[in-house]
Amino acid sequence: MKAETRNDPEAKRYCSYEDVPLLLDANDIVMLTGLARTNVYYMLRANDFPVIVIGKRRMVKKEKLFAWLDEHEKKIFPGRSE
Numbered sequence: 001m002k003a004e005t006r007n008d009p010e011a012k013r014y015c016s017y018e019d020v021p022l023l024l025d026a027n028d029i030v031m032l033t034g035l036a037r038t039n040v041y042y043m044l045r046a047n048d049f050p051v052i053v054i055g056k057r058r059m060v061k062k063e064k065l066f067a068w069l070d071e072h073e074k075k076i077f078p079g080r081s082e
Contacts, residue, residue: 023052023059032065 014020014032021028029040043049050064060068 017062020062022062024062024065025057025059029060029065033069 020032024032026037026040026044029035029043030037033040035043044051044058044060048068050060050068052059052061
């Protein structure tokens, strides 16, 4: 049986928005989005991605991540309405 660790995205499961940590690292974003780790690292270095740099770590506030995803969904699917 695998031990649950901070760096193991398979070990974390978020049941609701409230369960998601305030600040997200690459592993959290991989877990939430299902994107490949490489793509997440590219996102964290993109100019329009809302990153907070703390030391060598790149973190994203959860509200900013969800807002960024909504904004980019509208660019991809401009006629889509909620």
